[in-house]
Amino acid sequence: MLRATDLTVGNYMTAFPISVLPEVSLPETVNFMARRGIGNIVVTHDDGTPVGILTEREVLHQLAFHKTLPNIQIQDIKLQSFEKITPDTTIYEAAKTMLSKKTRLLVFSEHDKPVGIITSSDLLRAFRKTDYSPSIDSVASRKIYQCAYNDKILDAVELMHKKRIGSVLIENVEESFGIFTERDLIFKVLNNKVSLGEKLKIYSSFPLVTVKDGLSADKAASIMASKNIKRLVLTKNDDITGIVTARDLVDAYRQHVSDLLTKE
Known part of the structure; x- marks a missing residue:
């Protein structure tokens, strides 16, 4: 039986995720995300150092505030923060970090270089390899808008x-x-x-x-x-x-x- 404490994120992460520079405009980035079918994109400096993650939620916030998609640069937006984990981090520990800190997860190598990203969908793909069958009663939202x-x-x-x-x-x-x-x-x-x-x-x-x-x-x-x-x-x-x-x-x-x- 596979256990969540045995499975590691290195086998389930999205390796070398698509990134964008902070100077790129928000409309250009949104169009790129739509063309590639992705819901988030890592924002990095020229040397590849991540500064944050732009997600659908930040785009939503900009629209709600401006009533239109503003023609601003990504660096002018408050991005999603992230926590560093390594490829040998277990999926259980990754899930704990993601949920307790309410953050995104980037995977870094032993040389402190970003090598991947792991999302909720990635973690679910890993958890499905186990024979766990937990109830969703305690996590489902009962408030419907x-x-x-x-x-x-x-x-x-x-x-x-x-x-x-x-x-x-x-x-x-x-x-x-x-x-x-x-x-x-x-x-x-x-x-x-x-x-x-x-x-x-x-x-x-x-x-x-x-x-x-x-x-x-x-x-x-x-x-x-x-x-x-x-x-x-x-x-x-x-x-x-x-x-x-x-x-x-x-x-x-x-x-x-x-x-x-x-x-x-």
Whole structure:
């Protein structure tokens, strides 16, 4: 049986991630992220030294503040911080660091050179190699935020920024619910230079991917991986009961491993 304390991040990290210089403009960087299908990008100096990470969340914050995508340089934005780990760090220790410090993780070699990045999705890919099957009950969010089908994109942006969330459900009287995420904002809206005054309806994702409440973390992670998404909506008797993200699932695994170690 594979254990989370045996698996190391070096086998699951994204090696030599794409980076950008601080002097590059935000619009140019956002377009690049959309073209490459990535949700974050490492910001480095000319010598390769990382200074921070630009994620979809920072882009959301800029839009909420300026009501448009400002033509500023990356160095003028407060970036996501990061913690240094090494390739031989276990996935359990990496998960603990990511969650306790609420930060991103960059992998550095023994010579203090950045060699990779490991995300929540990467950690889930590793945890799925184990036979752990933790519950998601303690990590799922039970507070659901939503916008109407005909609300403006800016309405969703401002709500997501205010509540510090990465998605809102989209209520549609004619069909089932949909969802609007930070990824939709980057790929469908900003990449196509769509006005934030446009309605959410054609820029949201339909149909909503739902799973039965009570699903185990390993099954939830498998569904996320197969559909290339980072969140699942939970339902019970056809009613929406919560939402769980990739980071939530990492937390479920972390709690499970911690409990196992305590019992040893």
